[in-house]
Amino acid sequence: MSDNYFDVIIIGAGPIGLSCGIEAVKRKFSHLIIEKGCLVNSIFNYPTNMTFFSTSERLEIGDVPFVSHGDKPTRREALEYYRRVKHAWNLNVKTYEKVVSIDEENNNFLITSNKGKYFCAKLIISTGFFDKPNYLNIPGEELPKVKHYFDEAHPYAYLKLVVVGAANSAVDVALETYRRGSKVTMVIREDKIRDSVKYWVKPDIDNRIKEGSIKAFFNSNILKIKESEVDIQTPNGIITIENDFVFAMTGYHPDHDLLKNAGINILGDEDKAPEFDPETFETNRKGIYLAGVVCSGIDTGKWFIENSRYHASNIFNHIEKHMKN
Numbered sequence: 001m002s003d004n005y006f007d008v009i010i011i012g013a014g015p016i017g018l019s020c021g022i023e024a025v026k027r028k029f030s031h032l033i034i035e036k037g038c039l040v041n042s043i044f045n046y047p048t049n050m051t052f053f054s055t056s057e058r059l060e061i062g063d064v065p066f067v068s069h070g071d072k073p074t075r076r077e078a079l080e081y082y083r084r085v086k087h088a089w090n091l092n093v094k095t096y097e098k099v100v101s102i103d104e105e106n107n108n109f110l111i112t113s114n115k116g117k118y119f120c121a122k123l124i125i126s127t128g129f130f131d132k133p134n135y136l137n138i139p140g141e142e143l144p145k146v147k148h149y150f151d152e153a154h155p156y157a158y159l160k161l162v163v164v165g166a167a168n169s170a171v172d173v174a175l176e177t178y179r180r181g182s183k184v185t186m187v188i189r190e191d192k193i194r195d196s197v198k199y200w201v202k203p204d205i206d207n208r209i210k211e212g213s214i215k216a217f218f219n220s221n222i223l224k225i226k227e228s229e230v231d232i233q234t235p236n237g238i239i240t241i242e243n244d245f246v247f248a249m250t251g252y253h254p255d256h257d258l259l260k261n262a263g264i265n266i267l268g269d270e271d272k273a274p275e276f277d278p279e280t281f282e283t284n285r286k287g288i289y290l291a292g293v294v295c296s297g298i299d300t301g302k303w304f305i306e307n308s309r310y311h312a313s314n315i316f317n318h319i320e321k322h323m324k325n
């Protein structure tokens with residue numbers, strides 16, 4: 001076989017892509033993991049001071065212990081941990097290489113990236129969902145002051161911020177910036193902060209809203225973003241407030257373009273989930289599997305690291321049966 005042939009290619013070096021690589025090593029299949037950014041790129045791009053909602057043992061893969069200093073691991077600890085996992089299992093990862101197309105040639109899959117071409121017998125797509133924000137689709141969203149990702153609070157100190165959303169990301173941004181002196185207004189479609197917000201954070205945000213130190217408009221929508229103002233539809237009519245930055249923390253969704261390019265069906269008008277077997281994770285395209293949160297449709301809350309770690313072993317049980325027969 002040539003240098004660029006592998007039994008299994010995995011697209012995406014997130015925690016679940018890495019767990020697939022580990023499974024390949026355990027079962028003695030040659031493998032390559034192709035990653036468009038750095039190792040665990042999504043986690044790298046999470047807010048700098050982010051803390052996971054999971055305890056560290058629930059983020060463990062490949063029997064490598066994840067030691068964390070607090071109750072819940074931080075982003076920094078997770079980066080350190082997954083680097084160690086890659087090293088411990090000697091995973092074959094190519095970073096900064098984006099897969100752009102998936103074809104078939106001589107009964108193998110042909111994977112084309114921006115840097116090269118590779119062949120494999122089986123393909124696993126574990127591309128996550130963090131690259132595609134859910135846009136508000138309102139006038140002004142293209143302004144540079146509108147952010148769909150948050151890094152840290154310091155650049156926004158003392159400024160007037162609007163935070164859109166009521167889930168964990170929105171709440172984290174609101175609290176962190178409020179504590180660095182920002183004047184924070186939350187715009188929330190629902191009538192309350194989501195119940196899914198981390199249980200140790202929820203009382204904090206509820207109480208800051210109740211006491212008025214963070215202003216919240218419930219049952220409200222942001223209508224228009226201008227250079228120094230935003231218009232908000234509230235139950236009492238449209239109001240306009242002064243504004244420096246907008247954080248639209250309205251979630252993300254998987255990039256289905258690569259899946260469609262590979263011939264994977266996207267099902268349903270509502271959920272838009274890709275077609276795959278829930279036991280083996282093989283898609284309608286034989287020999288191509290999905291792993292991790294890319295399995296979700298619009299409802300991205302269904303899968304996370306904790307509950308999708310088992311995808312790798314199910315996939316390889318199926319691959320093993322087919323490759324060894």
Ligand SMILES: Cc1cc2nc3c(=O)[nH]c(=O)nc-3n(C[C@H](O)[C@H](O)[C@H](O)COP(=O)(O)OP(=O)(O)OC[C@H]3O[C@@H](n4cnc5c(N)ncnc54)[C@H](O)[C@@H]3O)c2cc1C
Nearest residue numbers: 012014016036041042052053054099128292293304305306
């Ligand atoms: C702020 C935040 C906090 C979270 N906290 C928790 C938690 O506490 N516990 C938990 O279990 N889950 C948590 N999650 C969810 C969890 O982080 C994700 O579920 C996890 O990253 C999923 O792993 P994955 O490997 O499926 O996808 P990802 O980690 O997103 O990995 C996908 C990888 O694929 C790469 N990629 C995408 N397209 C291409 C391409 N065309 N070519 C090559 N590479 C590509 C991406 O760069 C990325 O590195 C959190 C998510 C967020 C946003």
